[in-house]
Amino acid sequence: MSVIEITEVLCEYRKRLLGTDIAMPRFSWKLHSAERGIIQHACRLQLTLADDIDFHDPLWDSGKIETEQSIQFAYEGKELRARTAYSFRVKAWSSCGAESEWSEAITVETGLLHPSQWQAKWITPDVNRIHRESEPIFQLRREFELDHDIVSARVYATAAGVYELYINGQQASDDVLAPGWTSYHHRLQYQTYDVTALLRNGGNAIGIWLGDGWYRGKLGFNDAHFVYGDHRAALLELHVRYRDGREQVVISDSSWKASTGPVLYSNLYHGEVYDASLEQHGWNEHGFDDSHWSPVQTLRLPYEPLLAQENWATVVTQKIQPVKTGITPAGAHILDMGQNMVGRLRLSVRGADKGSEITLRFAEVLDAEGNIYFGNLRTAKQTVTYRASGDEHEQYAPHFTFQGFRYVQVEGYPGQEQHGLSLADFSGEVLHSDMPSTGEFACSDDRINQLQQNIRWGQRGNFLDVPTDCPQRDERLGWTGDAQVFISTALFNYGGGPFFTKWLHDVQAEQQPDGGIPFVVPNIIEGSSSAAWGDAAVICPWTMYQYYGDTRLLAEQYDSMKRWVDYIRAQGEDEYLWNTGFHFGDWLGLDAKEGDYVGATPTDLIATAYYAYSCRLVAQAADVLNLLDDAAYYHLLHEQVVRAFREEFVTLRGRIAAPTQTAHVLALVFDLVEPAIRARVAADLNRLVVDNDYHLTTGFVGTPYLCFALSDHGYHETAMRLLTQQSYPGWLYSVSQGATTIWEHWDSIKPDGSFWSDDMNSFNHYSYGAVGDWMYRRIAGLDMREDTPAYRRIRLHPQFGGRQLTYARAAHESLYGTIECGWTLDHGQLFVNVRIPANTTASLTLRGAAAEQLLESGQNVHVVAGILRVEKEADGVRLKIGSGVYRFSYPAGGLFRRTYTEQTMLSELQMDQQAVDVLNRHAPQLLNGALTNIVHQSSLRQIADNKITRVSEETLGRIVNELQHL
Incomplete structure (x- = not known):
């Protein structure tokens, strides 16, 4: 009998859930066995109070349930109580009768569950003593006494602004820029911190630093101030439990004291000014003399928007050292971090005179002469100023701002004019939402490997609490269009369950009464409801369902999805065409008119194509949620929109009316043309690419789908030529120019070293990194079936790289476990390595293989354990395989000759x-x-x-x- 074990248990995507408002949480677990073909047959779940470490008296015991479900398994006991810690464990049985041991227990702890349970008051400094518009940060403090025998202590805290929390002089967590950015009027996250180890019996102190952040800092194109409110404020309560069962509560109220602090100015775009000589040592410790501090006042801010943190916290995820220093032709001293990153610079200062200033200015690139380039920052200053205290050794990193940068211009550092800068005195701290890495891709072309790293770094830099468009200039907004084109790539590379759950709840909160969707979420600018941008309300929840089987989120967002499609239907005189209103179109399409940002593809074609696509996804969501009437309604609407598209944008002879790459791409990938003419439309697309010397002309709308449209219709070699195009415009052009992230423009730096317009020229802008989705799914072949979410039924179908590649591999850590698909061409033999996690199966298509020559670990596939079915196909063999690790091999000569001669040579x-x-x-x-x-x-x-x-x-x-x- 095979042995199975449970290797990992998650609750709502986390290994430990501290402070949740979800009263009926969901659990997922991963199974492992050395045997192949393992499927779960049954499971048993238990939940108990955390004190019941041996589960002697569980609050919920599911009993043995015959089910294959091992992800998103909802707790079915009594609703969890507020501010209570629980333990959960699970065991499973395989279809062959093996029984696992109990899993390790994980902790699930609830927060306040409902806004009405808050006892604390919103506090801010007394405006008669410290002006509410004071630029220096606020310092808030409170002392209190505790008894001995403390068992546990939790802080529940948030801010109108951003805050750092200290207990007895120690920072309470690694969180940065808490509580993050949400649609504050509708939703404001609070954080839960375990501070048990920071407290002591006797005298204690709490301290809070409070900055503007997104709440009242300058945001948007117009540097708007006081976007959400004109008062910074803090809200906190500390619950301490003693061994005898007593509980003591300390809350923010009028008893606190306030002062300004050493951060004299802090803004997300412009940077920070810190005067170390103004530090009040011990201000956050017991016994500090605060007699000169000001009183606080309470505010009548609402509690209704409060909810427990949904997103991953923003933290320092990596520290990197600069790789070199230098002096520019203009005479500036600079640091080169070696990587375009997002975060902050920590500096170590020795021998500085009191009051002397060190100024850091941050930028992404150097110009053609080697001088640091600030032009693309627009009005954002990205400048940090540190005024020394005069101590022998000082350390500092900004608190309430972040920068997007590779290069740092340093002025005023002690000794820099005589001795230059020392690399050891500086460290880059990378900041982003603390998403676990879940995806890998590598191949035989190092340029493509660098592209993959650029995609990942672009995601890290722009997934700082919201999916922003760029991290350096005066924007940094949650553009909906960028998020929807990139979400599949994003979810492959990093665990985005909490990240997109939080953001989609904000999308729903910001949705307008008529169903329109703002251009950016959270919404701080004017404008809404462009095709491909507003469609994020439909595409993102569906993609989350595809990756994680998250039917709860799909159900939560379903009304928003419907309302968006209904909004489109209400536009204009023809309910099946969308030919009215403002649209960004194929934004930054290279076939645009001179001086225009919008590509040549008609906006009504794009809008109607997305209308059809969103109709289809809403209909499929209704199918999943078993909403039969809605499903019938939206399936019919989808058919009617597709029919209208064909009548309006496809000629009688089967040509797409708009002769652009993007028009053909959308018609193919959204399945908008008759099956009989798909081959012609695909051939026309291929010709448009070939006639343009294998260069694309697509913008934000067409680019993410371009290679899919080619590969899926017989032109994979053309798609590979596009990917490996090193001249402008192409993905590898920026790589050839030394890029370490994805650029906003294909020619952000032109071949002569000059720049694209300063107006919109980010060097860290993830949208075009959406090609990663195609790389993983088509080159490596690691794909999913749309009708079976979360990789329960895996689809593996590598399209081998012709003459471009001899090796490719992708791996993804799904909720079921690690999936891997990789292939290598070696001396005329093709080797395909596959890893399938337990409780899943896979369909593996091997192009060019013959069943009689196909081996797995040296054996004919017909006699190998774990291979459930072998089927011959016109262009190869398809296998159905169970869980396990496999190594297939077969002769590849014919396959690669055919790929090269039929596709590459004739088009070259x-x-x-x-x-x-x-x-x-x-x-x-x-x-x-x-x-x-x-x-x-x-x-x-x-x-x-x-x-x-x-x-x-x-x-x-x-x-x-x-x-x-x-």
Whole structure:
């Protein structure tokens, strides 16, 4: 009998859930076995109070339940109580009868559960003593006495602004910029901190630093101030439990004291000014003399928006050292971090005179002369000023701001003019939401590997509590269009369950009464309801369901999804076309008119295409949620919109009316054309790419789907040529220019070293990194089935890289466990390595394979354990396999020759009869005449089209050499 074990248990995506408002949480667990083909047959779940460490008296015992479900399993006992810690564990049985041990217990602790349970008061300094618009941060403090035998202590805290919490001189958590950014008028997160170890019997003190942050700092294009409110304020309560069962509560109220602090100015865009000589040592400890401090006043801010933190906290996730220092031609001393990063710089200062200033200015790139480039920051200053205290050794990093940067211009550092800057005195602290890494991709082309790293760094930099468009200039907003095109790539690379759950709740909160969706969420600018931007309200919840099987979130967002589609239907005179209103269109499309940001694809074509796509997803969501009437309604609406699209944008002869790459891409990937003409539309798209010398012209709308449209319709080699295009515009152009993140523009730095316009030129802008989704799903072949979410039924179908790649591998840590698909071409043999987690199965398609030659670990696939079915297909073999680790091998020569000759050569060269003659002389023995026949047929077609191009023998000789190498 096989042995199974439970290797990881999660509650609401977390290994430990501290402070939740979810009274009926969900659990997921991962199974492991050395045996193949393991499926869960049954499970048993228990939940008890955390003090009941041996589960002697569980509050809920599901009993043995026959089910294969091992993710998103909802707790079904009595509702959990507020401010209570519980333990959860699970065991499972496999279909072959093996029984696991109980899993390790995980802790689930509730918060206040309801706004009415708050006892604390909102407090701010007395405005008669400290003006509410004071730029220096506020310091708030309170002393209190505790008895001995403390068992546990929790702080529940939040702010109108951003805050740092201290207990007895120690920072209570690693959180940065808490409570994060939400639609504050509707939703304001509070944090729960375990501070048991920081308290002591006798005298104690709480201290809070309070800054503006997103709440009342300057935000948006107009540097708007007081966006959400004109008072910074704090809200806190501390609950201490003693061994004898007593509880003591300390709350924010009028008994607190207030002062200003050493942070004289702090703004997310502009930076921070810190005067270390103004530090009041011991201000957050017991016994500090606060007699000169000001009183506080309570505010009547609402409690209704308060909810426990949903998102991952923002923390320092990595520390990196600068790689070099230098002096620019303009004479500036700079640090090079070696990586365009988002976060802050920590400096260590020795020997500075009291009051002397060190100024740090942050930027992403150097210009052609080697000087630091600030132009793309627009009005954002990105400047940090530190005034020394005069102590022998000082350390500092900003508290309430962050920068997007690779380079730092340093002024006033002690000794820099005589000795230069020392690398050891500086450290970069990377900040973003603390998402676990879940995705890997690598291949035989180091340029593509760098692209993958750029995609990941771009996500890290822009997933700082909200999915922002850029982290450096005066914007940093949650653009809906950027989020929806990138979400699938994002969820592959990092665990985004809490991140997008929180953001989508804000999308719903910001939705307008008529169903429109703002351009940005949280919404602080004017404008709403552009196609492809507003569709985030539909696409993002559906993608979350696809990755995590999160039907609860889908149900929560379903009304918002419906209202968006209903909003579209209400626009204009034709309810099945969307041809009214403002749209961003194919934003930054390269086929735009001179001086225009909007690509050439008609906006009504894009809008109607997205209308159809969102209709389809809402209908599918209704199917999942078993809303039969809604499902029928939106499936019918989808059919009617598709019909209208065809009548409006497809000619009678089967051409897309708009001759742009994006128009063809959307028609194919959103399934908007008749099956009979799909091949023609795909051929037209391929020709548009080939005729543009294998360069794209797509913008924000078309680019994420372009390679999918090509690969899925027989033109994978063209897609690979696009990916590996190193000249402008192409993904590897920025890599060739030394980029370490994704650029906003294909030519943010032009080949001559000059810059695209300063107006909109971010060097950390993740949208075009959406190509990662295609890399993982098509090159490596690690994919999912749309009808079975969360990778329960895995789809593996690598499309081998022709002459470009000899190796590719992707791995993803799903809720079920690690999935891996990788392939290697070695001396004419193709090796495919696969890892399938327990309680899942996979369909593996191996192109070019023959069943009689296909081996797994040296054995014929027909006799291998774990392989459930072997099916021959026209272009290879498809296997159904159970969980386990597999290594397949088969001869690859025919496959790679066919891929190269049929797709690459004919699209690379326009050949005539002379080319046929040359190839006949060079390579008939290699290809047995097949290539000659293909080229000859192509030549006749090209002669008819009058598109003959003479090809030199030298060029053809090169091709033959490549073929011989294959």
